[in-house]
Amino acid sequence: MSQLEVILLTHLHADHTSDLPSLVLSSRFEERKRPLPIFGPPSGDSFPSTTEFLDDLFGKTHGAWRYMAGVLNGMPYLLEPHDVIAGDFPLQVLRTLDLTVDAVRTDHGRAPALAWRVEIDGKRIVFTGDTGGHGKGLPRLAENADILIAHNATSRFSDPRTIEILMPPSLIGNLAGEAHVKELVLSHRMADTLGKGHEAQTREDVRKAYSGPLAFANDLDCYPLK
Numbered sequence: 171m172s173q174l175e176v177i178l179l180t181h182l183h184a185d186h187t188s189d190l191p192s193l194v195l196s197s198r199f200e201e202r203k204r205p206l207p208i209f210g211p212p213s214g215d216s217f218p219s220t221t222e223f224l225d226d227l228f229g230k231t232h233g234a235w236r237y238m239a240g241v242l243n244g245m246p247y248l249l250e251p252h253d254v255i256a257g258d259f260p261l262q263v264l265r266t267l268d269l270t271v272d273a274v275r276t277d278h279g280r281a282p283a284l285a286w287r288v289e290i291d292g293k294r295i296v297f298t299g300d301t302g303g304h305g306k307g308l309p310r311l312a313e314n315a316d317i318l319i320a321h322n323a324t325s326r327f328s329d330p331r332t333i334e335i336l337m338p339p340s341l342i343g344n345l346a347g348e349a350h351v352k353e354l355v356l357s358h359r360m361a362d363t364l365g366k367g368h369e370a371q372t373r374e375d376v377r378k379a380y381s382g383p384l385a386f387a388n389d390l391d392c393y394p395l396k
Contacts, residue, residue, distance in 0.1 A: 171194075172202040174206060175268070176208070177207070178209050178210070179208065179210030180283055181210075181217075182218065182223055182281065182282075194249070195238065202247045203246065205250050206249055207250040208250065210284070211254060211275075211284050212255050214280070215281075217281055219253045221252070223251070224249060224251040225242070228249070254284060258275070258307035260274055260287065260307075261274070268290060269288060271288055272289075276298070276301035276302075278300045278302065278335050279302075279334070283299055285312075293317075293395040294314065294317075295319070296312045298345075300358070301335070302335045303345060308345060309348050312351060313349045313350065314349070315351045315352065316352050317354075317395065318345070318351040320342045320356055322356035322360075322363045324363065325363055326375060339371070339376045343379040344379045352382060354382060354385070356376075356384070356386050
């Protein structure tokens with residue numbers, strides 16, 4: 171945590187945010203002093219905005235972990251939450267000497283959601299987040315990406331209602347092919363895509379539109395940017 175430049179939230183479902191308080195707690199025992207920006211989606215339906223979410227966690231008055239309220243006031247460092255209202259064209263939200271961060275909105279059912287592109291040392295890393303993959307924003311964001319990291323939670327045999335909010339492999343392949351992605355990494359794998367049989371089916375569906383390097387991510391895997 172002491173080395174992070176930024177935290178990027180794709181959406182506020184529990185499986186994408188529940189570790190944040192523990193990470194912030196652990197970071198209080200490190201040497202971080204500089205602010206840590208956190209970018210995420212705005213509010214919508216039954217979801218809070220990112221700024222509201224951080225206040226729900228650490229706010230001095232009503233935060234669930236208000237004993238850590240100092241992180242919203244600079245003690246021992248400052249968490250800086252930001253609500254990102256993005257559209258179908260990449261929106262730059264951060265630029266430093268080392269990196270540039272852009273976002274587009276994506277569709278993920280009732281949850282406001284974002285996809286992210288990080289550019290560093292001339293390389294582009296794109297994270298789709300959980301999304302149905304509809305709309306034109308994601309192909310624009312992923313164009314010529316060195317690595318596209320896409321969720322792989324559903325197969326073509328999944329419940330049709332699930333495929334509306336999570337991309338099946340065929341759609342991931344279409345995205346990677348259309349955007350001329352240099353390498354595709356499939357992460358966030360769930361029951362419908364785990365195991366050699368499901369991986370073979372996923373690979374077959376992706377290969378209909380994308381012929382570049384393809385990997386199935388496991389925890390702690392590293393992918394070099396060549």
